[in-house]
Amino acid sequence: MPIPQRQLAASIRTAPHIADRYAIAAFVLDESTVVSPCNPFSRTSIGAQRQIWTGYQREFYFSNVASLGLTCLLNALHARPDDEAIVQEILQADGCRAYVYHHGDGCQxxxxxxxxKGTGALPVIKTLSRGDRRGRGQGSALQLDLFAVG
Incomplete structure (x- = not known):
């Protein structure tokens, strides 16, 4: 069972080793973002993901795929033992996909x-004014505009 998106976003925001944590968390929280129905390898290992994302890093570079958090993810994967078990969450919306890795509780x-996806653009993040935040009751300082022309 996937971890609630609100919990994943809060945990991502508190992960100082992820440079783009606020943008990724905003994507996870966006109302158009949904948990992917296809996640065949939700239980995985550090070693498997290190190999996969090292390949994706090269592919993204040569294919000009926009990404956030990839360098931080690879640094985290390289700092851990190959056989360490982790859980993969996949979320998607409007031409973008997020992968979040944790130890099973969604907290760490x-x-x-x-x-x-492909050569599309990442969503544009807009900062909400203080009045907008109070009116929403969410307390979030970021909002994605998935339809922005970039």
Whole structure:
């Protein structure tokens, strides 16, 4: 059973080793973002994900795929033992996909990456004014505009 998106976003925001944590958390919280129905390898290992994302890093570079958090994810994966078990959450919306890795409770985030599908653009993050935040009751300082032209 996937971890609630609100919990994942809060945990991502508190992970100082993820440079783009606020943007990734905003994507996870966006109302158009949904948990992917296809996640065949939700239980995985550090070693398997290190190999996969090292390949994706090269592919993203040569194919000009926009991403956030990839370097931080690879650094986190390289700092841990290959056989360490982790859980993969996949979330998607409008041409973008986020992968979030944790130890099973959704609290201790190993790493997270947000990337565009193909050569599309990542969502634009707009800062909400103080009045907008109070009116929403969410307390979030960021909002994604998935339809922004970039």
């Amino acid at each position: 985030i190993v790493g997270a990456v947000l990337h565009a």
